[in-house]
Amino acid sequence: MGSADRSHVALLAFPFGTHAAPLLSLGLNLASSAPHGTTFSFLSNRRPVSLPPNSAIKFYEIADGSDPEHEGHVHPEEEVRVFMEETPGNYKKALEAAVDRCGGQRVTCIVADAFLWFVGDIAAEFGVHWVPLWTGGPCSFLAHLYTDMLRNKIGTGKEADPDEDLQFLPGLSGFRVRDLPDDIVTGDLTGAFASLLHRMSIEIPRSAAAIAINTFEGLHPDIDADLASKFKKSLPIGPLNLLNPTLNQPDRFSCLAWLDKFEPHSVAYVSFGTLAALTEAELVELASGLEQSGVPFLWSLKEPGQLPAGFLDRTKDRGLVVPWVPQAEALKHVAVGASLSHCGWNSVMESVTSGVPMLCRPFLGDQTMNARAVSHVWKVGVTFENGTMTRANVAEAMKKVVVGEEGRKMRERAAAIREMAAGSVRPGGSSVQNFKALLDIVIAR
Ligand code: UDP
Numbered sequence: 033m034g035s036a037d038r039s040h041v042a043l044l045a046f047p048f049g050t051h052a053a054p055l056l057s058l059g060l061n062l063a064s065s066a067p068h069g070t071t072f073s074f075l076s077n078r079r080p081v082s083l084p085p086n087s088a089i090k091f092y093e094i095a096d097g098s099d100p101e102h103e104g105h106v107h108p109e110e111e112v113r114v115f116m117e118e119t120p121g122n123y124k125k126a127l128e129a130a131v132d133r134c135g136g137q138r139v140t141c142i143v144a145d146a147f148l149w150f151v152g153d154i155a156a157e158f159g160v161h162w163v164p165l166w167t168g169g170p171c172s173f174l175a176h177l178y179t180d181m182l183r184n185k186i187g188t189g190k191e192a193d194p195d196e197d198l199q200f201l202p203g204l205s206g207f208r209v210r211d212l213p214d215d216i217v218t219g220d221l222t223g224a225f226a227s228l229l230h231r232m233s234i235e236i237p238r239s240a241a242a243i244a245i246n247t248f249e250g251l252h253p254d255i256d257a258d259l260a261s262k263f264k265k266s267l268p269i270g271p272l273n274l275l276n277p278t279l280n281q282p283d284r285f286s287c288l289a290w291l292d293k294f295e296p297h298s299v300a301y302v303s304f305g306t307l308a309a310l311t312e313a314e315l316v317e318l319a320s321g322l323e324q325s326g327v328p329f330l331w332s333l334k335e336p337g338q339l340p341a342g343f344l345d346r347t348k349d350r351g352l353v354v355p356w357v358p359q360a361e362a363l364k365h366v367a368v369g370a371s372l373s374h375c376g377w378n379s380v381m382e383s384v385t386s387g388v389p390m391l392c393r394p395f396l397g398d399q400t401m402n403a404r405a406v407s408h409v410w411k412v413g414v415t416f417e418n419g420t421m422t423r424a425n426v427a428e429a430m431k432k433v434v435v436g437e438e439g440r441k442m443r444e445r446a447a448a449i450r451e452m453a454a455g456s457v458r459p460g461g462s463s464v465q466n467f468k469a470l471l472d473i474v475i476a477r
Contacts, residue, residue, distance in 0.1 A: 039140045039475045040071040042130060043089070044123055046112060047077035047096050049307050050378055054167040054246050055145055056080050057276040058269070061467065062143075062192045063088040071129035071137055075123055082281075090133065094118075094127040108307070113224035120150045126153070140477045143244070146173075149232040152239040158395035161241035161473055163362075164232075170247045170255045170268075171405055172213050174203045174399030177262065179216050186217045203255035211404040213397055237262050242473055246270035246381065248456035248463050251449070252409075265473070267466040271381040271450045273360050274457045275467065285354035287362055288328055294328055297369035297443065300434055301362055301388070303332035308374040308395045311337045314420050319343050321426025322351070327434050330368075332357040339375050363388050369434040370413075370445075371428075375402040387450040389413045389442035391429050393421055412446040 043059045045052035055303060056074060061070045064375055072089040074080075077096040083089060097114035098106070106114075144151040146164035155162035164174045175182065178201060185200070186192045186209055192295065198204035198212075204301065209217060217227035236243060242265035249256050249268050258314055259266035283289075291299060300322070304310065315338050322329050323343065328350035336353050338345070344353060358380070363386040371383040372391040380402050383390050390413030392403035406413040414429050433439040456463040 034233060035133070037477075038069045038071065038137060039477055040073065041066070041132070041474050042127055042139045042142045042337065043074045044142060044144035044151060045074065045076035046147040047094065047115070047158070048108065048307065049130070050376065051145050051167055052076050052080055053082070054272045054378065055143070056083060057272045058165060058244065059089050060087075062471060062474055065467075066143050066470055071134050072177055073127075073134075073139075075126045075130070080175065084380075085404055090130065092130050092133075094122040094126045096122070109224050113189055116224060116228065119148070120154055123148075123151070123317050124154060124313045124381065127158075130223065130346065141474045143474060146232055146236060146243070147228055149228065149235040152235050156187070156239065161476065162239060163242050163244055163473060164236050164240050165244045165246070167246055168398040169380065169402040169405065170245055170252055170259070171204065171207060171401040173214055173245065173257050174258060175212050175425055177237065178204075179221075179230055179233050179383070180218055181200065181286065182212070186275050188217055188219075192217045201258075203252060203258045206409050206451070207401060207404050211400045213401065218413045241265070242267055242470065244269050244466075244470055246377065249466075250423065250456070252405075265469065267470050268456075269463050269467045269470060271383050271385050271453050271457070271463075273378070274385055274453060281358040281360070281361070282357050284356065285352075287352065287354060287357045290352050291330065291362065291365045291367040294367040296366045296435065299330055299367045300327045300333075300370045300372055300391075300430055301330050301357070301359070301368050302372045303357065303359060303379065304374040304395075305376040305379060307377075308399075310421075314338050317423050318421050318426055320423035320428065321421065321450070324423055324427040325434075326350075327369075327430045330354075330357060330362060331394070332359065359420035362385075375399040375406065377402055380406060384410070384412060384446055384449045385453045387443065387447040389433050389446050390441060391433055393428075397467050410445060410449060412442045412449065 041122050042176045073096050074089045075092045078093045095118050097118040128339045141161045143163045147168040152162050192209050196208035198207045221230045241261045244267045247268045247270045319339050332355045333353050334355045360382045364383050371388050373379045375392045375394045392415040394400045394403040403415045407415040434464050455461050
């Protein structure tokens with residue numbers, strides 16, 4: 033087969049936070065289902081640890097504008113601003129390297145993180161399809177798509193009523209103005225993140241061949257319908273953690289064996305993802321609340337130095353604090369009865385697809401809408417309404433969700449969502465069908 037007869041799929045990652053992981057997960061699935069000879073190139077600022085050297089997917093590095101001397105100490109907004117200055121040249125350069133390395137085999141489709149709104153222009157230049165992947169929650173995606181309409185209707189300053197329900201958009205019924213991602217009805221949309229998301233909301237409906245989303249049909253039927261009417265093809269292909277369970281991580285701190293000691297549904301899993309950071313004061317409140325509740329806990333915490341004196345010792349029989357947990361696996365363990373998180377979308381998907389109710393402490397971006405979906409739309413958890421955690425509200429929420437009758441009902445509802453998600457990735461399920469439709473677009477030449 034000559035190189036002109038083969039497809040070359042380029043996967044363009046947004047290189048911050050956990051964005052690259054779901055794109056890689058999708059890429060690995062596409063690579064294992066594509067015809068023999070299809071080339072896959074993955075472009076990001078660093079090689080993902082979960083991409084084995086002998087993988088069918090080849091890695092190409094892009095410049096992200098960062099200064100190695102300040103790594104880890106730059107504000108995310110600044111990190112994105114500097115990165116955007118490198119685009120689109122950095123991706124174009126890496127695409128040229130990918131074409132060179134596979135003997136001049138031209139790129140035939142670009143699958144890219146939805147944040148990379150400018151990829152439509154690159155795809156048009158190459159004369160190929162562009163398929164963005166939205167890795168966050170579908171509610172916030174819809175809110176971004178309606179940014180201009182929301183700003184017109186609600187206003188952009190003090191006139192906005194934070195408690196107004198967004199029911200005038202059927203997909204956002206039950207969400208309030210205060211749940212919207214930052215900047216949609218506040219701010220001036222000129223910041224690095226805000227302008228990126230605003231451009232995205234304009235460019236994707238305009239020129240994407242399809243939109244792939246890490247969710248599954250039926251989770252938000254009104255959003256499914258709205259997105260289907262907005263795009264050439266709207267393809268909910270998730271949950272990606274179920275579609276590609278092969279990316280299991282090593283259990284370096286024996287968390288799963290530790291969980292084996294506990295009764296079913298008795299342990300709280302605690303993690304705030306890879307970016308969100310609690311203040312020292314809130315961390316102390318959380319620790320004290322966990323201690324007061326008496327509920328066993330497994331806590332993923334990189335820097336335990338700020339925990340209250342004696343906390344680890346006093347809770348050693350029922351608490352494990354480690355810097356990294358194989359989270360998706362841990363949430364599936366029968367001992368886990370609740371998950372306390374920042375409501376990053378990956379964590380939400382991993383919790384609900386494991387049937388685990390949630391305690392939500394959102395910080396930014398899509399997290400507030402994800403938390404609202406958990407506590408008020410699906411009713412599988414509680415949100416700390418005043419924002420921060422106190423020892424009293426943590427202890428109370430733990431008792432409610434892990435031990436109480438309400439928690440049992442939440443677990444039943446979460447189990448129903450788990451079944452719906454599992455159905456979508458079974459043979460013939462909606463995500464499997466949508467994945468096939470995506471594969472057809474991706475491998476077309
Ligand atoms: N994660 C993990 N172990 C940890 C902490 C996080 O495996 O100890 C994984 C988690 O399973 C999820 C991802 O890191 O897949 C975090 O993604 P999410 O979207 O929830 O939050 P973000 O880090 O993007 O804010």
